[in-house]
Amino acid sequence: MPHPRLHCFAQSGNCFKVAMFLNCAGMTWQPMFVDFFAGTTRDPAWRTGQNAMGEAPVLEIAGKRLSQSGAILTYLADTKGRFQPVSEDERLDVLRWILFDNHKFTGNFATYRFLRSLAPQPPDPAVLAFLKGRAEAAFRIVDLHLTDRDFLVGEALSIADLSLSGYLFYPEDEHGFDIANAYPNIDRWRSRIANMPGWVEPYSCMPGERFLARR
Numbered sequence: 001m002p003h004p005r006l007h008c009f010a011q012s013g014n015c016f017k018v019a020m021f022l023n024c025a026g027m028t029w030q031p032m033f034v035d036f037f038a039g040t041t042r043d044p045a046w047r048t049g050q051n052a053m054g055e056a057p058v059l060e061i062a063g064k065r066l067s068q069s070g071a072i073l074t075y076l077a078d079t080k081g082r083f084q085p086v087s088e089d090e091r092l093d094v095l096r097w098i099l100f101d102n103h104k105f106t107g108n109f110a111t112y113r114f115l116r117s118l119a120p121q122p123p124d125p126a127v128l129a130f131l132k133g134r135a136e137a138a139f140r141i142v143d144l145h146l147t148d149r150d151f152l153v154g155e156a157l158s159i160a161d162l163s164l165s166g167y168l169f170y171p172e173d174e175h176g177f178d179i180a181n182a183y184p185n186i187d188r189w190r191s192r193i194a195n196m197p198g199w200v201e202p203y204s205c206m207p208g209e210r211f212l213a214r215r
């Protein structure tokens with residue numbers, strides 16, 4: 001059976017969520033470069049051939065073409081038996097955190113980082129300030145939740161952790177958040193994840209040229 005192919009690019013924490021699973025589960029996979037900054041995901045060919053939602057990541061695996069990192073992580077956990085919830089209550093809790101991640105945590109933080117540092121045009125300061133405030137609020141919620149626990153759900157690493165941490169391993173000059181000092185519980189948690197066997201940092205496992213933050 002061919003190895004899974006992950007359509008991804010180095011700056012994408014959403015892609016990195018899936019790459020972390022593949023790496024930490026010890027799976028062999030093939031990265032397929034998505035030239036996001038040249039507009040690949042906006043190309044009609046991408047939408048008809050890869051993902052009608054116009055997004056990366058896409059994972060080709062076992063004859064399927066999967067998108068939405070949360071759905072991909074759920075599929076991988078279910079089929080590989082790794083990083084999955086261990087009870088019905090945990091399954092719902094993992095789903096809660098993945099939804100919170102997509103809507104509030106990654107949803108605001110990744111957009112903030114993109115506009116702040118990676119977008120070709122300088123951002124509207126009011127939009128940037130709004131996103132920063134929303135991201136900080138989401139960070140406070142996660143930091144508080146991690147006060148007395150090692151992982152988001154249960155006692156072990158789960159796909160909820162892989163989802164929420166996807167953007168936390170990028171350099172501070174890209175996102176501007178002093179995570180170590182402002183959110184110490186998140187900082188310890190992300191170190192726990194980075195110390196998992198097989199973990200590799202995003203710019204070393206996904207294709208695409210790293211460029212300096214534009215601003």
Ligand SMILES: N[C@@H](CCC(=O)N[C@@H](CS)C(=O)NCC(=O)O)C(=O)O
Nearest residue numbers: 012014041054055056057068069070
């Ligand atoms: N909720 C989606 C978000 C995916 C997403 O926004 N991917 C970005 C790259 S990091 C993208 O392809 N954006 C294209 C666009 O918004 O036009 C997921 O978790 O997979």
